[in-house]
Amino acid sequence: MNKDQGAFPSGPPSEKLVDFQAVRGLSPFPVALDCRYYIGDRPCRFQRDCPGCPHYSPQGTRILILKTGALGDVLRTTILLGGIKRQFPESHITWITATSAMPLVPRSLVDRVWPVSPETLGRLHVESFDLVLSLDKEPEVAALAMLAKAPEKRGMGVNDRGAVYPLNPEMAYYFRLGLDNHLKFHVNRRTYPDLLAEAVRIPYDPARDDYHLDIAEKDREEARRIFLAQGLEPGQPVVGINSGAGGVFVNKDWTFFGYLDLIRELDREKIPVVLLGGDRESQRVSELHRRLKSPYVKDVGTQHSLGLFSALAENCRVIVTGDTLGMHVGLAVRSRVIAIFGSTQPHEIEMFDRGEKVVTPIECAPCYRRSCDIHPSCMELIRHETVMDAVRRQLALSHSSRT
């Protein structure tokens, strides 16, 4: 985003300049307190005086977004940013999120990213906003929306008895989806971005709105270095296998042996495979690597930052994943994604024509259960041959989209 609006090429209008020096009889030093780049305790990034500054960019509509988790949900919520900028072309966005999710909020579109912290609470007591978009259903986060000073609030609120409720009429359907399993599991066919955008009255168009994820150049360079060290050339058709899927819901991740058989098949066809994952998957990744012992199967490590994980994913033509953060990252970095669904709802995921869903045929899905003793389970019923066919299709499509 070019935040310089260009409407003030000769600098801030005089009524926007405040001179704190004048009262002490010091030489004039006017500052533009409403400029988005103003910091106050040090010079702004342009290292110059405010009068006549061509970079002056008034904050305009001050918007506060509250979305703290889970990581994948934070990333997919970035889909709203394009619509927010269309609705409020001159706006200043502050996003409060969990500390762990901060790297997923794009600084190119969001002016300030604040963690949930006592310092943030202090600032909420002082600052005011024009609009609050409260996108978490947890009472702790909805309470922040109630504390924030703003004439308009959309999304989720919480009352004085601690009960969460929709703040605006458009939120009603999205709110009900959280309470009505029949509606969520068997009736609703709309995607999360579509539902959320409607709920907070932000325009959404799947043909133009997409994920926004900033990847630092240093992470891109490190990912390239890791790939080259593994003998992988940039642009080579590599398949990323993201075998974990968080620890909350049972059967969100495909089976170990499903992945093992799929990778054996890829290995037979000499298709390079990169094993992706985070801390939680380190054992699974090492075990897959140990059992396969193939020059085509690469363990690139699991102790990476979110930025480096995203840069590694960006180097994969196709990513096979469960319904988890890796799926959202894969879509955000514009890789082709094969998303495998067991106990969770596939219809809410917008794939943006960059992949396909492999969905369990079992009748009890989706269920969002935390434990299950059904065998064969929803995930055990997904055959590796089915996923392999999807990989072949997506590799072919990735090839044609790059030539």
Ligand code: SF4
């Ligand atoms: S960008 Fe220009 S107007 Fe804004 S704070 Fe910096 S010097 Fe002042």
Ligand code: SF4
């Ligand atoms: S109840 Fe059915 S869908 Fe849910 S986890 Fe068990 S097998 Fe999977």
